[in-house]
Amino acid sequence: MRRALALFTLLAASLTAQAAPVPTNLLVNGSFEATPVGNGSWAQVNSMPGWTWLAGPGTGFEVRNNVAGAAQDGGNYLELDTNGNTTIGQTLNGLAAGLAYDLSFWYAPREFQAAATNGIQVYWNGLQLGGTLTGDGGAGNLWSEHRFSVVAQSGPNVLSFSAVGRSDTLGGNLDNVRLSQRVPEPGSLWLTLTALASLVLLHRALRRRPRAALVRH
Template sequence: MKKLLVIAALLSAPAIAQANLVVNGSFEDYTTVTPGHWSIFNSGYGWTTGANGVEIRNAVAGTAADGVRFAELDTTGNGWISQTIQTNAFQSLELAFSYAPRAGVAAKSNGIQIFWNDQSLGSITANGGSGPSWLDLVYDVQADSSGFGVLKFAAIGTSDGLGGSLDNISVTAIPEPGSAAMLLAGLGILAVTARRRRA
């Protein structure tokens, strides 16, 4: 029974979890932004920004979905952030992130558009309520023939310094069916070997 439990644990998500290919996806590397403060940054900490930079907040106009810091793209006006992801050629990937409309702000100001390799994946907006309300979104994307993908988020709608927020951004490889099968088979072989050695 104990052996079966060990195998079950190995087959669980952590055992086959894929690494996040996004650098600073939860904006926690902006360590100078302390609780109750916010600041606007230009390119750095893994992200390239437009001319208006990116606003990083820590317990200001909401709280983070992951960690303590999160980003707004409508700083002094609509802005954008991007990051180049490197993996294998034509790798299937999962893009996931958390979005929240700014509390008390209408949907016309809270829009964010999502791009992958300059192609729009769509946009999201919502009316802001009385407090933070994070939504988790997931998209399937693919690296190009050189193994690259450019991820971009852009503020859309009214450019008024009040906009939607982003946090907890990740891009992870989706294992090919053959790779997953080989992993499971390998775990099975290890289990059999361990059993024989203990017999």
């Protein structure tokens, strides 16, 4: 019995470890590093690998590298109000319709700017997720992570971000955007395997239990 329990414990631990890999980012260029920008400089673009301009009044968005604060991941990050508020997006094809996906990204208000100019909103297939992100900027970029669960629709799915503060060339910042397929929680898998092991051991114990002698009358 002890050997069987030990084998189930090893199997559960092995499967738990295998079930918790680092999720693959399904987005292209989630940290905006594909556009070369020198340290201490910035560039205005209207598209980059994975991302494109969707709406104005701004005609593009700004890729920054250690300008008015540092990136949360890598060297680059985005500001969406470079010559006016801008909406950018990425279209994803091939997601499984009806499945849930985990979305995360990092936001920071522009340093030394009031909340009224730092607003950013996030949309999944045209529906806003959560409220408007904003805040008063301090020294440097004060990054905060934001997480949502989204469900894929059939066909193309669109993730988009919009600057919604004052359209004055000063706005909030965006970095390290990730979308990944949800994986089972390791704890749930462990509980399931432990319960299964207990049932198997109980079944074996009952089978080995001596049968009561028949009483003859």
